[in-house]
Amino acid sequence: MIPLFNGISIYFFWTDIMIWGLFFSLLAWSRVIGRSEQVKAQWHRVFESKVAMIAAIILVAYFAIALMDSVQIHLAHANTQPGSFLDVLLAHLISATERTYSAPFALHEFTKSTQLGLNGEMQQVYLPLKHVNANASIGMQTGEAIALGLLISAILIGLHGLYLAKRNQTSFPQMLSAIWLEQTKLPWRTAYVTLTSLVIVMSWLFKLSYSYHVLGTDQVGIDVLYDTLKSIRTGVLIGVLTTLVMLPIALTLGITAGLFKGWVDDVIQYLYTTLNSIPGVLLIAAAVLVMQVMINNHPDWMHSTAERADLRLLFLVGILGVTSWTGLCRLLRAETLKISQMEYVVAARAFGVSRAKVISRHILPNVMHIVLISVVLDFSSLVLAEAVLSYVGVGVDPTMNSWGNMINQARLEMAREPMVWWSLFSAFVFMFILVLAANLFSDRVQTVLNPRESVK
Amino acid sequence: MFAYIIRRLLYAIPILIGVNLITFALFFMVNTPDDMARAQLGAKQTSPELIQAWKVSHGYDKPLFFNAKASGFDKVTNTLFTQESLKLFMFDFGQSDAGRQISSDILQRMVPSLSIALPTFMIGLITNIALALLIVLFRGSVLDSVTMTIAVAIMSISGLFYIIAGQVLFSKLLHWVPISGYATGWEGSKFVILPVLIGVFAGLGSGVRWYRSLFLEEINKDYVRTARAKGLSEISVLFKHVLQNGLLPILTGVVVVIPTLFMGSLIMESFFGIPGLGSYTIDAINSQDFGIVKAMVFLGSVLYIFGLILTDISYTFFDPRVRLNG
Numbered sequence: 001m002i003p004l005f006n007g008i009s010i011y012f013f014w015t016d017i018m019i020w021g022l023f024f025s026l027l028a029w030s031r032v033i034g035r036s037e038q039v040k041a042q043w044h045r046v047f048e049s050k051v052a053m054i055a056a057i058i059l060v061a062y063f064a065i066a067l068m069d070s071v072q073i074h075l076a077h078a079n080t081q082p083g084s085f086l087d088v089l090l091a092h093l094i095s096a097t098e099r100t101y102s103a104p105f106a107l108h109e110f111t112k113s114t115q116l117g118l119n120g121e122m123q124q125v126y127l128p129l130k131h132v133n134a135n136a137s138i139g140m141q142t143g144e145a146i147a148l149g150l151l152i153s154a155i156l157i158g159l160h161g162l163y164l165a166k167r168n169q170t171s172f173p174q175m176l177s178a179i180w181l182e183q184t185k186l187p188w189r190t191a192y193v194t195l196t197s198l199v200i201v202m203s204w205l206f207k208l209s210y211s212y213h214v215l216g217t218d219q220v221g222i223d224v225l226y227d228t229l230k231s232i233r234t235g236v237l238i239g240v241l242t243t244l245v246m247l248p249i250a251l252t253l254g255i256t257a258g259l260f261k262g263w264v265d266d267v268i269q270y271l272y273t274t275l276n277s278i279p280g281v282l283l284i285a286a287a288v289l290v291m292q293v294m295i296n297n298h299p300d301w302m303h304s305t306a307e308r309a310d311l312r313l314l315f316l317v318g319i320l321g322v323t324s325w326t327g328l329c330r331l332l333r334a335e336t337l338k339i340s341q342m343e344y345v346v347a348a349r350a351f352g353v354s355r356a357k358v359i360s361r362h363i364l365p366n367v368m369h370i371v372l373i374s375v376v377l378d379f380s381s382l383v384l385a386e387a388v389l390s391y392v393g394v395g396v397d398p399t400m401n402s403w404g405n406m407i408n409q410a411r412l413e414m415a416r417e418p419m420v421w422w423s424l425f426s427a428f429v430f431m432f433i434l435v436l437a438a439n440l441f442s443d444r445v446q447t448v449l450n451p452r453e454s455v456k
Numbered sequence: 457m458f459a460y461i462i463r464r465l466l467y468a469i470p471i472l473i474g475v476n477l478i479t480f481a482l483f484f485m486v487n488t489p490d491d492m493a494r495a496q497l498g499a500k501q502t503s504p505e506l507i508q509a510w511k512v513s514h515g516y517d518k519p520l521f522f523n524a525k526a527s528g529f530d531k532v533t534n535t536l537f538t539q540e541s542l543k544l545f546m547f548d549f550g551q552s553d554a555g556r557q558i559s560s561d562i563l564q565r566m567v568p569s570l571s572i573a574l575p576t577f578m579i580g581l582i583t584n585i586a587l588a589l590l591i592v593l594f595r596g597s598v599l600d601s602v603t604m605t606i607a608v609a610i611m612s613i614s615g616l617f618y619i620i621a622g623q624v625l626f627s628k629l630l631h632w633v634p635i636s637g638y639a640t641g642w643e644g645s646k647f648v649i650l651p652v653l654i655g656v657f658a659g660l661g662s663g664v665r666w667y668r669s670l671f672l673e674e675i676n677k678d679y680v681r682t683a684r685a686k687g688l689s690e691i692s693v694l695f696k697h698v699l700q701n702g703l704l705p706i707l708t709g710v711v712v713v714i715p716t717l718f719m720g721s722l723i724m725e726s727f728f729g730i731p732g733l734g735s736y737t738i739d740a741i742n743s744q745d746f747g748i749v750k751a752m753v754f755l756g757s758v759l760y761i762f763g764l765i766l767t768d769i770s771y772t773f774f775d776p777r778v779r780l781n782g
Contacts, residue, residue: 270470270471270474271474273471274471274474274475274478275478276760277471277475277756277757277760277761277764278475278478278479278753278756278757278760279716279719279752279753279756279757279760281722282737282749282752282753282756283478283753285737285741285749286479286482286483286749286750286753287482289741289744289746289749290482290483290485292744293744294485380612384614384615387614387616388614388615388616388722388723391616391723392722392723392738392741393738393741393742394741403614407614407616407620411620414620414623414624414628419624419628424617424620428613428614428616428617431614432612432613432614432617435612435613435614436608436609436612439608439611439612440608443608
């Protein structure tokens, strides 16, 4: 617990610490690679594509929400549930819990309830929702939300425009007109349009969520918008933290095998062939089953349901990492083998450069593109895998908000007439946007970084 | 050739032992012989003597990896690990928690699994290759970029969505096929058609992209230019040269998958109520039946390794340059 002021203190779960650690190391890494002109030019080329720019902005938005959800806030005086910074922002949605299902923008519950009528007879009626303000005009609020969104994005764009003008040593109006006419090297106009639309959509959802359940409510009356937004953290964390576990294993083993050859290579090859031959889902399922039993046998490891869910997420990320390094390891081994036989590396060794120096100077920089491509590619498949694993019953804790859990719950209601579609819809749409953005971005990274493709 | 196959088969043994070691270590951490004895004997008879007696009669009283009491070779063989592994190698998977023979269960459930997995695989492969060839024919055009965008979109949608949307659309709204179930013979085709179609469609995005890039790589080679220069039409270049030479990399990706088709698909089978190995596994995971999960892990690994060997062998048939002698 880190006290801030006024009885407010913040604290972090294990996965929170990991994600922030990763965030800061990414920042540091970007500063380091910023020193190399060549790498900088490569990233510049990634963002020259409009699609990549749009995808990147969407990814940043998702990551920002995940990070906001990764700071736990404890209020000493208020009688509120402990929660994250995102929970504080969405406090009105947490308190607006209904009794059961309701459709998006509905004014009453989805199913009829039996009630005692005026004359004492039993009636089947739709009960009104408690936390919906039927007087609020959707049109008016939409107008306000758009105005608010435009204002916020105008401020953001203005600040960025000023920064660009200063860096390019032109005046602010000139800079803006250059951006509008798409005379800049990077597609800033596209970026600004994306940002504006994104901010407007977000402010619209936020504004209307005060008077309506914009995406409906689920079986126990929890607002689906809240559920989906909370699920972002789970998806992003699984996609990102697994990489954190997997990368060191794949890098060390892959490079060692490729560089030392001989029996070391044999052992490492045996290791990954063995792991690889076990079907992925089954290996994960087996490991998760073991973990479940272990957690159940040690109730003293955690103090609350939230901590328990967090611990389980941590284990899941670990398991996914330990089972998924084989593919990258094989690629790295082959590439290291190739590089270590190149003349300049052989020459360096002959001059007495140590192995460690060879790795850091020649091998690491030359395999970086493989690492990057596979990391970005894995992200989207991991987000999708989370949903499947939760469905199989070996995913995140059932109490944790995640798209997989949302789909799993909503699936049971498929037989209902008319269908309860909004939970499924929200989970699939939010997941689709994230995965699509990641896929498009990784495509671009691949075209730019892959030396074979960039020649063409 | 024959010697080569023998060598590969021998090479598979240490890998299978490794797989066994992993599963053994995983499961004995949580499901010790004491737990098994308690589960088998029932809650009432849990005196230490009874448990000990059960362990002795079932051979679970031996040390895990190393038997110090035994002499000579028995030090390693007279252990729980060796004994359990040998059982697995003989495909004797023991009993499930429900008291059924796992081996006969698996045999019974292979057919329903295959009836979904095999058509999905075959139709998927043909559609993917055909579409990829078509797109390569129109490479660089609007059609190319539009279909590639669609392919990325198809890839980005969760497989669960295709299943749920397919069930709602074709079973619930249109009533074309039953929502789930299984039957043998021709009766069963109405149950099989939807999962197969959904499986094919869900794999379309990544499949078409993969084969497209494969053919594009092939099409930039010199011999293709020569073929065009001597006046062959684009279509005959594609079918006579590019497709034939592309077969080899296709083979690598495809043959290794074929044996694992027996394992079935976890989600597909449980959504559509197919009594195959996939739903068997899912049920086992949900009821924490370690015996079945262990058996499936072993079976999956065996099939995968078999697929690897099969890939190597099939090379000799399709690529005369590859000679597999000793």
